Amino acid sequence: MPVEVKIxxxxxxxxxxxxxxxxxxxxxxxxxxxxxxxxxxAEAGALSARHAGGPVRVGLFVDxxxxxxxxxxAGVSLGLIQLHGEExxxxxxxxxxxxxxPVMKALGIAEEADFASVAAFAPVVDRFLFDARPPPxxxxxxGNAQPFEWRLMAGRAIPRPxxxxxxxxxxxxxxxxxxxxxxxxxxxxGVERTRGVKDPALIRAFVAAAKG
Ligand SMILES: O=C(O)c1ccccc1NCC(=O)[C@H](O)[C@H](O)COP(=O)(O)O
Numbered sequence: 001m002p003v004e005v006k007i008x009x010x011x012x013x014x015x016x017x018x019x020x021x022x023x024x025x026x027x028x029x030x031x032x033x034x035x036x037x038x039x040x041x042a043e044a045g046a047l048s049a050r051h052a053g054g055p056v057r058v059g060l061f062v063d064x065x066x067x068x069x070x071x072x073x074a075g076v077s078l079g080l081i082q083l084h085g086e087e088x089x090x091x092x093x094x095x096x097x098x099x100x101x102p103v104m105k106a107l108g109i110a111e112e113a114d115f116a117s118v119a120a121f122a123p124v125v126d127r128f129l130f131d132a133r134p135p136p137x138x139x140x141x142x143g144n145a146q147p148f149e150w151r152l153m154a155g156r157a158i159p160r161p162x163x164x165x166x167x168x169x170x171x172x173x174x175x176x177x178x179x180x181x182x183x184x185x186x187x188x189x190g191v192e193r194t195r196g197v198k199d200p201a202l203i204r205a206f207v208a209a210a211k212g
Contacts, residue, residue, distance in 0.1 A: 003177055004184030005210045006058065006163055007191060007203055009037030009143060015198030016047050020054050022207035025184070028058040028082065031072050035140055036196030037188065041075025048076050058082050058104070062141055069099055080104050082129065084142050089117070093124035102126035106165075108133030108141070109148045115156070122159045129186055132166035145189035147172075153180035170205035177210065185210050 007019040008028030019027050029044040030037040039047070048057050056079035059072050063085035072078065081099065083092055084106040096103045104127035107114060114133060121128070132148040134141045147167030164182035169190035177185060191206050193199040 001183065003182070003210050004161075004163065005207050006184065006186040007188075007198070007206075008058070008060065008165075008186055009035070009188040009192075009196070010047065010198065011037055011039045011043065011196070012198060013047065013050060014200055015203065016050060018198070018200035018203040019207075020051055022204045023211065024055050024203075024207055026056040026058050026080065026186075028060050028186070028188075029072075029076065029078075030060045030143075031064070031068065032060065032062045032084075032140075035143060037143060041072045044072070044076040056080050060084055060142075063087060064095075066095075066098060069095065073099065073101070080127070082106060084129075084131075089120045089124050092121060096124060096126075104129055104163075106131050106142060109152060109166075112152065115152075118158065125160060127160050128158060128162040129165055130162060131186075143188045147176075150176050150179040150182075153182065155181065168206075170202065170209040173206060173210045174212065 004025040006026035007024045009030050010016050010027050029039050058080040059078040060082040081101050082104045092103050103125045105121045105125045106129040109130050110133035132146040145167050163184040163186045164180050165186035168187045191202040
């Protein structure tokens, strides 16, 4: 199976076009205003409308209210809701039931114990994303260019499709996939020329390295 690639934090036409041309399978729109990658629902809708079909449009939320999700969905059709905060399994289940959109739960990983909630989320989510646990007190729960120990994933039975994230670049993604046994990867900082600004050449290099 080819490795799935998600390019997260798309907020420009050139970033979106490069991700689609390069063969990304999923693209992420960040609906979290403190992020330098944040977009409004209208901006995401306008970007998404540049291409009919193509990659799954992922909406990224951090402890969202129902109103926030509804507002995003009014602006752009999403194929996946990524929950990147402190959402509980009950909250993930409620979001999935209310909006009828598949859900991906992001879990921050730094040690073995961080996998404890996988079993509780598995019945109520469609995918997992394993990212580096964010630094304490940091401004963002993701998108921090910080890797975690990929060997923590090796040989682990995850009962849903999953993506590996955190500090990936074109230079390390092949090794990360091999070490973690990852069926898919997610990147944001590693394909940016400056924080929040995607670089088409880095996007192309990343997708080629991940799928090569
Ligand atoms: O990217 C953000 O700005 C962000 C903000 C708040 C919550 C999550 C966020 N990103 C989540 C992602 O899916 C990133 O792609 C993932 O954390 C990997 O980021 P990076 O280490 O920068 O490649």
